[in-house]
Amino acid sequence: MISKYLYIKNNDFPKLLDNLSADYRVFAPQETRKNYFWKEYKGAFQFSKYRTITPLRQFFTPAIEHIDNYFASNAKPGEKKPICMVGAKACDLGNALKMQDYVFLEGDTDNSYKQMREQNLIIASDCTAFKETCFCLALGNMPYPQELFDLNISPVDEGYLLEVGSKKGQETIASNKSFFSEASDTIVKQRENNRKITVEEFRCQIQPLEFPKDSLLNSLIKNGYGDKLWTEEALRCVECGACIMNCPTCHCFLLFDTKDENGYFKGRIWDGCQYKNFTRVAGGANALRLREQRLRNRYIKKFEFFPERIKLYACTGCGRCAESCPAKIDIRKIFKTLNENQNSAKK
Amino acid sequence: MNLYLPNKATITNIIEETPTIKTFVFKPASAFSFKTGQFIELTYPGIGEAPFTPSSDPNKKDAFEVTVMKVGKVTELFHKAKIGDTLGMRGPYGNGYPVDNFKDKELLIVGGGVGLAPLRSLIYALYNRINDFKKIVICYGARSPQDIVYKYLLEDFKKPKNVEFRLTVDRADNTWKGNVGIVTTLLDKLPLNIKQAIGVVCGPPIMMKFASLKLLELGFSPKNIHLSMEKNMSCGLGKCGHCRLGKYYICKDGPVFIFNDIKDMWDIWD
Numbered sequence: 001m002i003s004k005y006l007y008i009k010n011n012d013f014p015k016l017l018d019n020l021s022a023d024y025r026v027f028a029p030q031e032t033r034k035n036y037f038w039k040e041y042k043g044a045f046q047f048s049k050y051r052t053i054t055p056l057r058q059f060f061t062p063a064i065e066h067i068d069n070y071f072a073s074n075a076k077p078g079e080k081k082p083i084c085m086v087g088a089k090a091c092d093l094g095n096a097l098k099m100q101d102y103v104f105l106e107g108d109t110d111n112s113y114k115q116m117r118e119q120n121l122i123i124a125s126d127c128t129a130f131k132e133t134c135f136c137l138a139l140g141n142m143p144y145p146q147e148l149f150d151l152n153i154s155p156v157d158e159g160y161l162l163e164v165g166s167k168k169g170q171e172t173i174a175s176n177k178s179f180f181s182e183a184s185d186t187i188v189k190q191r192e193n194n195r196k197i198t199v200e201e202f203r204c205q206i207q208p209l210e211f212p213k214d215s216l217l218n219s220l221i222k223n224g225y226g227d228k229l230w231t232e233e234a235l236r237c238v239e240c241g242a243c244i245m246n247c248p249t250c251h252c253f254l255l256f257d258t259k260d261e262n263g264y265f266k267g268r269i270w271d272g273c274q275y276k277n278f279t280r281v282a283g284g285a286n287a288l289r290l291r292e293q294r295l296r297n298r299y300i301k302k303f304e305f306f307p308e309r310i311k312l313y314a315c316t317g318c319g320r321c322a323e324s325c326p327a328k329i330d331i332r333k334i335f336k337t338l339n340e341n342q343n344s345a346k347k
Numbered sequence: 348m349n350l351y352l353p354n355k356a357t358i359t360n361i362i363e364e365t366p367t368i369k370t371f372v373f374k375p376a377s378a379f380s381f382k383t384g385q386f387i388e389l390t391y392p393g394i395g396e397a398p399f400t401p402s403s404d405p406n407k408k409d410a411f412e413v414t415v416m417k418v419g420k421v422t423e424l425f426h427k428a429k430i431g432d433t434l435g436m437r438g439p440y441g442n443g444y445p446v447d448n449f450k451d452k453e454l455l456i457v458g459g460g461v462g463l464a465p466l467r468s469l470i471y472a473l474y475n476r477i478n479d480f481k482k483i484v485i486c487y488g489a490r491s492p493q494d495i496v497y498k499y500l501l502e503d504f505k506k507p508k509n510v511e512f513r514l515t516v517d518r519a520d521n522t523w524k525g526n527v528g529i530v531t532t533l534l535d536k537l538p539l540n541i542k543q544a545i546g547v548v549c550g551p552p553i554m555m556k557f558a559s560l561k562l563l564e565l566g567f568s569p570k571n572i573h574l575s576m577e578k579n580m581s582c583g584l585g586k587c588g589h590c591r592l593g594k595y596y597i598c599k600d601g602p603v604f605i606f607n608d609i610k611d612m613w614d615i616w617d
Contacts, residue, residue, distance in 0.1 A: 070352045070435065071392060107599070108350050108584045225613060252588030255351055255581050257395050264393040266351050271587070279589060281579045282397060282419030285552065287617040301591065308594040 005183040009159040012179040014045045017086060019176055024084035024121055027059070041086065047155055048087045049129040051318055055248035056092035057100055059083050060116045061268075063245070067112065067255075069265040082119035089127055091136050091318035093148040096248035099306055099314050103251045121168060124149035126195065130202050133319030135332055137202050138211040141317055144195055154191045161191045209332050212339040217313060220338045221303040225296070229337050234291035236327035237274065243321035243329070244272030249302060249314040252278075273297045299334070351582065353390040353435025354379075358428055359410065364496040368461055369426055370402060370414045375436065381405055383472040384443030384465060384575065384603045388583050389413060390435030391428075395421045398580045400602070401439075402464040404471035414464035414496060440583035441602050444469050444547065444573060453482040453539045455567075457558045459530050459550025463487055463496050465575055466549050470504060477507045484537055486513045488530025488554070492523045511538065530554060531561045541566040549575040556616040559606060572606035576615075 008016065017026050021041070029036035029048035036052040104113035127134075127143035136143055145152045150169035153160040161183050164170055173180060212220060224230075244250045254271040257264060271278060274294050280286040288294045306314035315331070322330040355376035362370040381387070383405045390396040397419070403412035417426045428434065446469075454473070458466045466485075473480060485504060489495040495516070497504075505512045513533040515526035526533065530550070537544075546567045548558045555574055562572055576597045578590035585599030593612035595601065609615050 067351050068349045071355060071433075103586050108586075110586065111349060251586070253582075254587065254589075255396070257390060257393055259393040266349075266353075268351070271581075271589075273588070279579060281577065282422060285617075287578065287614060293614075301588075305591060305594060 003182060004164055005188055006162040006164070006173065006180040007159055007183040007187055008162055008179050013160060014043065016176055016179050017041055017045055018043070020084050020121070023082070025081050026084045026086060028086040038085070048125065050127050050131050050134065051089040051091055054246060055320065056085060056088050057096070057248055059085055059120055060100060060113055061104070061253070063270045065112065065268045067266045067268055069262045071264055082121065084121040084123065086123040088122050088124045088145070088149065090141060090143060090145045091316040092248045093122070093124060093145050094141060094316055095312050095314065096316050097148045098312060099249055099310065100251055102310050121172065122149045124152040126154040128155060128194070128198055130205065131319065131323065133323040134317070135206055135209065135211060135319050136317030137199065138206050138209065138214070139313065139315060139317040140214045143198055143202055154194065156187050156190045161187050210336050211332055212335050216339065217303050217335060218307050220335060220342060221299050223342055224338045227338060227341055229334065229341065230292040230296045233329050233334060234295040237291045237295060237329060238327055239274055239276060239291065240326060241272055241274050242324035242326070243298070244274055245270060246320040246324045248316055248318055273301065295329070350584065353388070353396070353437045355433050356436045357433045358430050361430055364414065365494050367417045368414060368496055370412050371425070372410055372412050373436070374410050379411065380408055381411070381439035382443035383446065383468045385439035385441050386602055387436050387438030387440065389425070391421050391424045392435055394424055396435070397421045398583065400465035400468065400575070402467045405468060406475055414461060416461045438583060440598050442600070444603050446472050449545050450479045452480060453544040454480055454484070455537060455539060455544055455546045456483065456485045457530060457534070457546070457548045458487045459554035460489055460494065461496060462550030462554070466547070467497060469547065474507060477509065480509065482509050482539060484511045484513065484539060486530055486533040488515045488517065488533065490517050492516050492520055531557055534561050534565065537565070542568065544571065546572040548572065552616050569607035569610055570605060574604050574606055576601050576604055
C-alpha cells in the first residue's frame with residue numbers, strides 16, 4: 001500500500017526522471033528570460049515556479065496531427081512513445097482537462113486523444129510564484145493542482161513532497177520505490193504553509209484588478225451581447241490567433257485532406273474563432289465576419305456555451321491570452337469593463 | 348477505424364440539374380444508410396471535404412444521391428468528377444426530420460434553390476407512407492426557370508391525391524408561364540389548418556429567414572416549424588467547434604431544428 005504523500009530528495013528527482021525516460025518522452029519546462037517553455041528533458045531538471053508559455057493540451061492534441069492514411073495505404077502506424085510532462089500547473093489541469101475530455105471523449109470517442117490520455121503521465125507541480133497576467137484565483141481556482149494529475153510535486157526542504165493522484169501515479173511510485181520515503185507530518189504541514197503564503201501574495205496581486213465575482217461571469221457575457229466594448233477592443237485585434245493557440249481550453253480544429261508517399265491522408269490542425277474564415281461557408285457567407293463578432297464569440301463559447309453544456313467555465317485564469325496578445329486585449333479588463341458598464345446601466 | 352476517416356463511394360451516374368448544380372449517384376463501398384435530413388461529409392480524396400444532405404430516398408440502401416451546387420474549391424472538383432470515379436464519404440451525422448411526429452398531420456414544405464435537395468429526400472420518405480399524412484403542400488422557388496432542380500421529378504411529386512405542389516421563379520424568361528415572385532408569395536391561401544400544421548423550411552439563409560417569418564405571420568406555431576440549419580461543419584461529431592449555434596452544435600444537435608428551440612438565440616440567420 002502506497003501512502004498518498006511521499007518525500008523525494010532534490011538530487012533523486014532527476015534520477016526518477018531518468019528512469020521514466022525509458023518508458024516516456026519526458027518533457028519539462030525550461031526557463032528562458034523568466035518564461036518557461038516545454039522542452040524535452042535532457043538530464044537537467046529545474047523546478048518551474050509558474051506556468052509555461054504554451055498550454056499542456058499540445059501533449060494530448062498536437063497542433064498538427066497526421067490522423068491516418070485512407071484508401072489503399074501501405075503505411076504502418078508508427079509506435080508512439082507516451083509522454084511524461086513534469087511540472088504541469090493547475091491552470092492546465094482542472095477545468096481545462098475536464099473540458100478537453102468532454103470534447104474528445106464524450107459521445108464519439110476520439111481514439112488518438114483517448115490513447116494519449118491513458119498513456120501519458122502527468123507530473124504536476126505547485127505554483128510558487130505567478131506571472132503578471134495570472135488570475136486563476138479570481139476564478140476561484142487555486143495555484144496548486146488538486147485533481148487530474150498522476151503525481152504532484154511541491155517544493156519543501158531539500159526535496160519535494162509528492163502527492164499521488166491516480167493509479168498510474170501509484171504504479172510509477174511502485175516501480176521506483178528506492179527514491180521515496182514516507183513524508184513526515186512536518187513536511188506535509190510545510191506544504192500547506194507554503195501554499196497559504198503563495199495564495200496570500202497572489203491575492204494581493206489580484207485585488208486591484210477588480211475582477212467581478214466568478215458567479216457573475218456567465219450573466220455578464222449573456223447581458224453584454226450588445227456592449228460597445230466588443231467593437232472597441234476588437235479594433236486592435238490583429239487576428240494573430242495567439243489567444244487561441246495558447247489557451248488551455250480552446251479545442252477547435254480543422255480536418256484537412258492531403259497526400260504523402262503513402263497516399264491520401266487526413267490531418268488535423270488547431271483552428272479557432274478569431275480567424276476570419278473560421279465560420280466562412282462555401283459561397284462566402286460568414287456568420288462571424290467581423291472581428292468584434294469573433295472576439296465576443298470566444299467569450300460566449302467559454303462562459304455561456306460550456307457552462308450550459310457541462311456546468312463549468314472554459315477558463316482557468318491562466319492569463320495566457322492576455323499575455324500573448326500583441327494588441328493587449330485583456331480578459332481581466334474585458335470583465336471589469338462589462339461589469340462597470342452593466343452596473344452603470346442599472347443606475 | 349478512425350472516426351474521421353472516409354469510406355469509399357463510387358459515382359455510378361451524374362445528372363446535370365442546372366448549369367451549376369449536379370446530382371451524383373453513389374454506390375458506397377460499405378453498407379450505408381441515413382435518415383432523411385441527416386448529412387454526410389463528402390471527400391474529394393487528398394483535397395478536402397464538404398457537408399451535404401443526401402437527396403435520395405432513405406429507403407434505398409444500395410445507393411445514395413447527393414446534389415451539389417458549384418460554389419467553392421471542393422464542389423468545383425466534384426463537378427469535374429466522372430462516372431466511375433471514387434470519392435470518400437463519412438457519416439451520416441446529426442438528427443434528421445422527425446417524420447414519425449408528422450403522422451396524421453398536415454404539412455407545408457417550403458424549399459428554395461438547391462435547398463430542395465434535402466427536401467427531396469424528405470418527400471420520398473413521406474411518399475413512402477403517404478396515407479399517414481392528411482395533406483402536404485410543397486412550395487418551391489428557384490431563381491429562374493433554368494435554376495429549377497429535379498425538373499424531371501416534379502410531375503411525380505404532384506401525383507399523390509393529398510399533395511399540392513406550387514412552383515415559382517424569382518425572375519421569369521420568355522418560356523415561363525408559371526408564377527413569378529419569391530417563394531413566400533406562394534404561401535398565401537394555404538389549404539391547411541395552420542394552427543396544427545407542420546412547417547418545413549430549407550433553402551439559403553435569407554430565404555429561410557423570410558419564409559419562417561411568413562409562416563409565423565400566417566399563424567404557424569414556432570413549435571411546428573422545422574428548419575435545416577447550415578454552417579461549415581468540419582468534423583460532423585460536435586468536436587471541431589465550427590458550427591456552434593447558441594448552446595448547440597448544428598452537426599450534432601441539428602442540422603434539423605425546431606424554430607422554437609433556437610428563436611431566442613442571437614444571429615441564427617447569419
